[in-house]
Structures are given as C-alpha cells and as structure tokens.
Amino acid sequence: MDTVVEFRHITKRFPGIIANNDISLSIRKGEILAILGENGAGKSTLMSMLFGMQTPDEGEILIRGKKEHISSPLVANDLNIGMVHQHFMLVENQSITENIIMGIEPKKRYLGLFPYVDVQSSNEKVRELSKHYQLEVNPEDIIEDLPVSTRQRVEILKMLYRNAEILIFDEPSAVLTPQEIESLLGIIKNLRESGKTIILITHKLDEIKKIADRCAILCKGKLVGVLDVPSTTTQEMSALMVGRDVSLTLTSTEHTQGAEVLRVEGLTVETNDHIRKVDKVSFSLHSGEVLAIAGVAGNGQVEIADAIAGLLPVKEGSIFLDGQEITTHTVRQRIEAGVAYIPEDRHSVGLVLDFPLRENLCLKQYYQEPYSNSRGVLQQQQMDALATELISAFDIRSGSGAATLARSMSGGNQQKAIIAREINLQANVLMFVQPTRGLDVGAIETIHKKIDELRAQGKAILLISLELDEIMELADTILVLYNGRTQTIKSASTMTKLEVGEYMMGVHVEKA
C-alpha cells in the first residue's frame, strides 16, 4: 500500500515539556490507524501538527511523498486533510448546509448583479453526499435542534464536502452513547471502504480492536510501538500505552454494607422552562455501597446529582442525609453536612479555571480554619500546605506546582485536582458524575481504585456514568433511569450488561 502521510523525526516542545519526541510514523492509504496514548502523551499535538494548528520544532511532514509546510488549517484543507474535533465547531442557529458550506459558499447573482449564497443547490449537494456515505441527515435542520451524534455527522460531512481524503477523528466516541458509538464505528468503516484514510485518536481499546487496522502507541511523547491490531491483544496495547500492566478488571475488595446514609424520596426536578427532568425518583444509599445510576445521556441523571448537591431546586420530594432532611439546605450547608460532588462539567462547574491550582484545591474549605482565621483572613501557608499535600498524594502534574493556573493543566490532571479536593472533604456521601470521561486507561484505573477504596472505608457512593462497563465493574446496586423515571433498581449481581442496556433504552417498563 502507498504511504500518504509520513512524519519524519518530529519533535515539538512546549515550555517545560517535550510533547513529541523524535516521532517517525507513516500512514498508509486506505487504512484506519488508531493513535493510542494516555492524556498528555502527545496524540493531539501530533495530529494538530498534521492539521496545521501547530508546526513542528524539528522534523518534517510528507504528504503523498512531498514535503509540506502545513502552516494553517487552510493549508491542511488544500492537502485534503480534515479533522473532526472533540468539541464540535458548529454555528448553533444555522442549518446543517449553512454550516457545511461556511467559508466556501457557492455564490450566485440576482440579475447578474447582487451576490447571494446559493443554499438550494448546496442543500442538494449535501443530501447527495450524505446518501453516498450513508450519513443520513436533513440538510435544512438547524444545528441546535440536533442530538450530539447528528452534529458529529455534520462535522464529518463538512470534511467530506471539502474533499478530505485523510480524516482525523479526535476522540469521536467520547460524547456518544453505546448505541451511537456502534453506528459511528459503522460510519468510519464505510469511509474506509470508499478509500479514505482514517486516523483515530482514542483511549478506548475495544473500539480500536473492532475497527482499526494498525495502532500507533504514544507514551510520554515517544512512539513506543506500531502494532498490527488483529494480531494483538488489548492487554498488550494497554501495557505499552501506560508503560506497565494494567488490570483491566478490578477485583473488588471485600466489604459490608452499613447503615443508610442518603435517602431520596419521590424526587422531582424541573428546569426553568418547566420541563420535568426527574420524575418521582426514590432510592436509598448505604454506607459502603456504590449505587450507580445508568441511563443514556440526558435522561435526568445529572439533574439528580445537582438536586442532591443543592444546585437545582427540588420541585417535589425530599432528600435525607443521615436521617436529617436537607431538601432546602444551601449548597454550603450540604457540603458541611457531608456531600462531596465531582461534577460532570470540569471546566465551567468543577474549577475556577483562572484561579491557580492552590485556590482550586481550597475552593470548598478556604473559609474554614485553618485556611482562614476567625477574622476572615486567609492563611496562605496553610493553603499552600494543603495544596502541596494533595498534589503529591494524588499525583497531580502541573507546570509550576500549586501556582499553576488550572486553565493550563491537562484534562486528566484537572479531574485529579477535583477528585483530590472532594475526597479531602471527608464527606460521607460522594457523588461521581462521569468521573473518567475523556481520561486515559491509567487515570481511569486510578480513579476506579479510589472509588473502591472509598467504599471499603464505608463511604456511600453515587456513581453516574454513561459507560456501561464502568457501572458493571463498580456498582453494587444499579438504578436505571429513562426519561427521568426509574426503570428499575436492582442489585448489580442480578443483572447482565445486556439487561441494563435494554432498560436504558426503555425496553422493559416496570412499575416501580
């Protein structure tokens, strides 16, 4: 097979870190190449150089055998390279077609004088394109009405419309539900059948196993191996990626369930525009128990956690913590009563990004002794001491220690910082919402071990996740939510993954 892209001795440095260290890699025409690596291993940096968002410090990139200086995404476009970003770049209030043709709008003139954008013919072109690649979309739909999976299709169509031959996918499955992932993998396979070259940046080993032909593994900026996927096991891949063996299935420690800690009765939550997100949900959570709430994204899981933390008002029902009703308590009262919360949105909720790491680690305790004295003056040394302690205990890596701005840290380390802060609260109830989203195998393993440890210590844990595997691995009890209602609540050992999946899709409807 021909080589379409060749990296030759690529090195890229950022202040204090070598993101890519002497990487040489060639990509063949018509293959699916997976790029695997931990957070901060340099996958995204390597790909952003191919797409022209960064330029290498050393080394060269050859496209179709010709040396190219890819100085901007526009140049990449001309070389038929396209990229689907992890965070979609779409204009919400425009139609699919308008988004796709943006920047290369076909122009026509009224009466040969007044220019206008020819949307009609573009609609047709987009429709043809979507049929040809089996990416069914209606070109006239407005983006904000569409689910995430369709938006992703729009991003893919955007590349195809620009005649991209080399397609880069940056963690495409991170935002999708299991069913949507299946269909995405189908789409990617289809694209390969029609002769496109595909580069897939991902953490998920099973996806690689399913569709990739080869897999390049990066570890700490270095290329540690290029494997032929069909002849390699997932264990081998993950061992190379983290530089050590990872136990993929966690052996739960022995534990006993204790007294009831959190009880939720008939909880109903509505949004500001009176849409019922959570409808009469009841459950109780015991010390030493992991209760997982499973469900397809947007079925009310996050709202349950927000209501328990006090971020959303409770419409009906009550919440009891250690037998005390906390339904109308303020956020701070609940924190002090013992509710720790790792929120879904790290950037806009979990952290103050423009605060240094130290302030973020103290974000829930800054007002208490010893971090503030009785006259309301912050005690910098105490805050420093706490930050230093948590940074080393949780292995939070950052450019300049406690003084690093949270914004400049990698996603995995930001999440570690939040988890460190919440665990340090010594709360009895810990709510984890999507704790491992977008993290690498190594970090996921650490977090799973932490959760297991906390359970062994007798903490009550509410786990909300879209990853079925994660739920099956950790949960003692599973509550399945569908359209804001409880589908079922059962002991995890009595259910198979398939059953949970069916409940999630609303197949079994049981009277609760």
Added chain:
Amino acid sequence: MLKKPNLIKRIFVYCCGPGKHQLLRVSLFCIFLSLLAGTVLLLLLGKNPLEAYRSILQGAGILPKTRYAGKKSQLTDFMSLLNYTTPMIFAALSVAVALKSGIFNICVSGIMVFSGFLATVLVGYSSLAPMIAKPLVILIGIVAGGLIGVLIGYLRHRFNMNEVVVAIMLNYIISYVVSFFIQTKFVDPITRQSVEVGQNARLTLFDYPIMNLKMEINLVFPLALITVFSIRYFINRTRFGFELKAVGLNSKASNYAGINVGKTMVTTMLISGALAGLAGVSYYLGSNASIQPRVLPSLGFDSIAVALLGNTTAIGCFFASLLVMVFDSGTTYMSSRMQVLREIAALITSILLLFSAIGIFFRALANRYAREAEEV
C-alpha cells in the same frame, strides 16, 4: 520557508508580550503611546513637545515653575494636585472592586451626584461644628453610595438585570431628580449652581495658611491612601476577597463550591457604591463646593479608564489616578504658558484615557504575536 517576524512586532512583543510583570508593562506601554500621540499633536501645532510636557509637570507641582505668585510655591501646586486626585482614587477603586467580581459599575458618576447632594443638603447648609460636620459628610457619602450600590447588585442578582443598563438609567434618574431639587430649592441665582456649602462641612481646606503659603489641604487624602491599602489587603488576603474573585471568574463554579453568589455580588456592590459615595463627597464637598445641575461629573466615567490603566488593582488605581490627574491639572498651566488652546491641552488627557482603556487589546495582540513567533 522560515519567516522572521519583523522588527516592530518583535519590539512590541518584547514590550507587551507574556512574561514577568506583563500587566505593568502593558500599562507603561499605553502611557508611552499616549505621550507619543500627544507629541505628534503638539508638533502639528508647532509647539515644542518637551517644553509642553515640562510645563504640564510644572503646573501639577512635580517640577518647579520659574515664577510663583504671592503665597504660592511648588508645594501649593502639589497639594492642589492631591486635592483633585483624591476623588479620582476613590472612583477608580470603586470601578476596580466591582470589576473584580465581574460587575461593570458605570454608575460612579450618578452615585457621586447622589451622595454629594445628600451630604450638601443634610450637612452642607447646617451650622454644625466642623469636628462633627466633616465626619458626618464622610459617613453620609459612604451610606448613600452603598445604598445605590446595593440596589444595582440586588437588581442584577435577583432579576438578572444587566447592571450597565440599570446604571445608565440610574445615572439619568439621579441627575434629573437632583437637579430638580437644586433648581427649585437650593439654587444660587448668580452661578446657577447649588448654593455653596459652608466651610464647616468642606473636606478640603482652601487657602489654609501654613509657612506663609496658602495651601489647599484635602483632609480625606490620607483616608484615600488608607483605603487603597485596605482594599488591596481585602481583595488579596481575606475570605471575602477570595469569594469576590471566584464569583467574578466563574459564578457557576462558585455556586457549586457553596459560595453565596448573590450575597457576594450585593456585598461587592455595597463596597463599590460606598467608594463611589466617598468620591462624591470628596468631589462636591471637597475640591468643589457646589453641584452643577444636570451635569454628571466626567470624573466618574474617566475613572473606568483609570481603573483599567491600573489593571484593576488597588495600587495600580492609585498610580493611574495620580498620573491622569497630573495631566488634568497640569494642562491648564501648559495652555496658558505655551499658548495652546485649553481644548487641545485637555485632548492630551483624553488621549491618555483612550489608550489606557485599550490596554487589554494590546495585551491580547502581543500574546498572539508571541504565539505566532514561537510557531514559525
């Protein structure tokens, strides 16, 4: 293929680019640019710019003049500068504190009129002893300003009303209501302004004889200095300062962390309003003695640019206020000495304010050039 960035860009990045003391360097760069623009302006008018700048400094009492009128000296000029700077310091601090928690307080002018008017009416025309009247004026300034501040903060938090719109409307309401009362009850028929306040209530002593000189002594200037340091301490070192900054940077995360966002906003505006109130009394019962009806003091709006020039830090606000007022008070002397129109002289101050307001733009531009330079 390698392209070197041109020299001008490199110098610009060196001046304003990322690194140590970037904020300070950008501010200094803004000042430098405005001096440069002023130089061009003066050259176009056929004046010697060096001489002009020197006379500005002389007028403000930084450099000695060649001749002084009787009972005047460089010291009297300098004391007069401090007198005029005092309200600006308070006003700039007011803007800066509000900005730290993400609120854009453009109601400083309105609050100044409101607190100045209340103090004038309640104390200014009374015959209280100076020892009682003066502290009372300060107290009224703080309370009246704080009230308006709380109103803005409450409306913003409770009804999610845009504070800028509220502030613009309040500016109008205050200005017209106050001028109604002045014109119907307290008008001086000759000046068409409010009747001058009594010396007992005034916060500035005019023509106060010291060492055979006639001085202007602003009694609240020491208070302004103390306020600068207390605000700095308050923002950087206290629990409430932490909350204020957290809310300003990310109100969602602050709410999640248990900070009462509404209370923080209202309290911030209470402080910001109180500072603006202090600016009002030190202006209308200090450097001035009467209120001109239907005119909002331009100082209240200039203070926004001054706060930005000072990077919304307390110490920065102090130096920026001083600098702007040096220009403001020095230009009078310059215009008479250099035979430049008063308007042209005032233009130089305006240029400084203009450039200081766009410091953020320079910073962003320099950061972008620095990134580009790294990549090439």
